[in-house]
Amino acid sequence: MVSINYSAREVCCKIVYYGPGLSGKTTNLQYVHSKVPQNTRGKLISLATEADRTLYFDFLPLNIGSINGLTAKFQLYTVPGQVYYNATRKLVLRGVDGVVFVADSQRDKMDDNLESLSNLEDNLAEYGYDVNTLPIVIQYNKRDLPGVMTVDELNARLNPRGYPTFEASATIGNGVFDTLKLIIKLVLDKAKRSSAPKSRPAAVVEAQAAPPAPAPEPTPYPSATPPQAPAAAAPPSGQPTAQPEPSSLSRQPAASQPQVSPPSPSASPVGQSVPPASQSPAAPAAEAPAYRPYPGSNQRVQTVAPEQQPAPAQAAAGPQPQTNNETPPQMAPSARARDEGKKRGFFKRLFGIK
Numbered sequence: 344m345v346s347i348n349y350s351a352r353e354v355c356c357k358i359v360y361y362g363p364g365l366s367g368k369t370t371n372l373q374y375v376h377s378k379v380p381q382n383t384r385g386k387l388i389s390l391a392t393e394a395d396r397t398l399y400f401d402f403l404p405l406n407i408g409s410i411n412g413l414t415a416k417f418q419l420y421t422v423p424g425q426v427y428y429n430a431t432r433k434l435v436l437r438g439v440d441g442v443v444f445v446a447d448s449q450r451d452k453m454d455d456n457l458e459s460l461s462n463l464e465d466n467l468a469e470y471g472y473d474v475n476t477l478p479i480v481i482q483y484n485k486r487d488l489p490g491v492m493t494v495d496e497l498n499a500r501l502n503p504r505g506y507p508t509f510e511a512s513a514t515i516g517n518g519v520f521d522t523l524k525l526i527i528k529l530v531l532d533k534a535k536r537s538s539a540p541k542s543r544p545a546a547v548v549e550a551q552a553a554p555p556a557p558a559p560e561p562t563p564y565p566s567a568t569p570p571q572a573p574a575a576a577a578p579p580s581g582q583p584t585a586q587p588e589p590s591s592l593s594r595q596p597a598a599s600q601p602q603v604s605p606p607s608p609s610a611s612p613v614g615q616s617v618p619p620a621s622q623s624p625a626a627p628a629a630e631a632p633a634y635r636p637y638p639g640s641n642q643r644v645q646t647v648a649p650e651q652q653p654a655p656a657q658a659a660a661g662p663q664p665q666t667n668n669e670t671p672p673q674m675a676p677s678a679r680a681r682d683e684g685k686k687r688g689f690f691k692r693l694f695g696i697k
Contacts, residue, residue, distance in 0.1 A: 345440050345530065345533075345534040345537075347413070347534075347538075351414075352412065352413050352414055353413060353414045353415075353416060354410070354413045354414070354415050354416070354534070355416045355417075355418065356415070356416070356417050356418070356440045356441065356527070356530050356531075356534075357417075357418045357420065357438055357439050357440050357441075358417055358418070358419050358420070358439070358440065358441045358442070358443065358523075358526055358527070358530065359420045359421070359422060359435055359436060359439045359441075359442050359443070360372065360401075360419065360420065360421040360422070360442075360443045360445055361422055361432075361436075361442055361443070361444050361445070361459065361463050362424060362444055362445035362446060362447070362456070362459055363424050363446075363447060363452065363455035363456055363458070363459040364423075364424025364425050364455070365424060365447070366424060366445045366446060366447040366452070366455075366456075366459075366484055366485075367445050367447075367484040367485060367511075367513040367514075368401070368421040368422070368424065368445045369389065369401050369421055370513035370514060371421075371443075371445065371482075371484075371511075371513045371519050371522075371523075372387060372389075372401050372403045372419055372421060373387065374513055374514075374516050374519050375403065375405070375419070375519060375520070375523060376403055378516070378520075379405065383405060383406045383407065383408075384403065384404065384405055384406070385403065385404035385405075387401065387402070387403050388401065388402040388403075389401045389402075401419075401420065401421040402418065402419070402420055403418075403419040404416065404417070404418050404419075405417045405418075405419065407527070410531065415531070417527060420435050421435075422435045422436070424459070426458070429462065429466075432462065432466060433466045433469065433470075436466050436467065436470060437470065439467075439472070439477075440478070440530045440533075440534075441477070441478040441479070441480075441526045441527075441529060441530040442463065442467075442477065442478070442479045442480075442526075443479075443480050443481075443482055443522055443523075443526055444459075444460060444463065444479060444480070444481045444482065444506075445482050445484050445513075446460075446481060446482065446483055446484065446497065446501055447484060447485055448483050448484060448485045448486055448488070448491035448492055448497065449485060449488065449490070449491055449492075450490065450491070450492055453492070453500060456500075456501055457500065457501070460501060474504065475504065476533075478526060478529035478530050478533055479506050480506060480507050480508070480509065480522055480525055480526045480529070481501065481502055481506050481507070481508045481509075482508070482509050482511050482518065482522045483497050483508060483509070483510050483511065484511050484512065484513055485512060485513075486510045486511065486512050486517070486518075487512040487514075487515065487517070494508070494510065507525055507529075509521050509522045509525070
């Protein structure tokens with residue numbers, strides 16, 4: 344997946360050149376490294392054997408400039424073409440954003456091309472990639488050699504899915520940059536589609552665009568007091584007044600109806616009943632504070648008879664201090680003092696101190 348660093352304003356993509364051994368994968372990277380400006384490329388790292396065969400991978404970082412305000416950096420990798428390096432192939436494919444499959448156009452190399460293409464699809468499936476959506480470009484290399492297969496023959500055998508193809512000759516540079524530019528374009532287009540906000544269903548959009556329905560008016564609650572019936576019009580003078588028909592409640596015998604006596608004129612109105620001053624209870628007199636000895640003493644609380652109460656002048660002056668002729672209680676020695684005494688006596692006897 345394309346890595347976007349918003350803090351550094353960078354977008355980093357990984358492109359892997361895949362194909363059989365000696366098909367021209369490393370030659371593509373060497374030509375790109377030799378032609379791009381020095382300030383836009385990094386060092387080409389190649390782990391190869393003495394026979395110039397890729398042992399692990401080739402790596403070439405490229406900086407192609409700014410795209411939509413982000414610095415676009417591409418990392419170009421190659422995989423080893425030997426069959427027994429499949430674990431390394433799979434490791435290099437991790438996190439790939441685009442693949443360039445470099446096929447050898449010679450007729451005797453068709454079996455190697457088919458084996459490598461099938462291995463590519465299997466390794467991508469193990470990582471969860473879909474070969475129908477992953478950007479893949481097929482490069483038919485070595486077109487400058489005599490006796491190579493035609494493009495139609497190569498497409499019939501190697502391109503049943505209809506991937507974009509290019510004819511190339513990596514040693515002289517034909518088709519090298521065309522292949523690189525197309526795979527970069529496909530990778531960036533996919534990154535834009537994946538980062539674009541997804542469209543919402545039309546029903547949701549219409550529901551949000553519709554104005555909100557007006558709130559229903561609140562229904563007034565019924566009044567606590569029943570509505571009063573309109574007063575009957577007074578009859579004209581000289582006509583007898585129609586007496587209302589007694590209801591079923593008023594038809595009860597007089598004995599069953601309670602008799603309510605009228606209030607006496609002396610009764611006070613509701614909420615203002617105040618007992619007379621003669622019937623109000625007297626306020627309790629302030630009691631003199633009783634003297635309480637501290638806990639552990641032998642003193643006893645002495646009650647004072649009513650006739651021996653102090654005079655009002657003495658009560659206003661406050662409680663008088665009482666003299667106590669009794670000796671205060673003696674506190675028992677603490678356990679620590681007893682232990683210290685025992686220790687001193689123990690050391691005297693031990694060392695013979697008199």
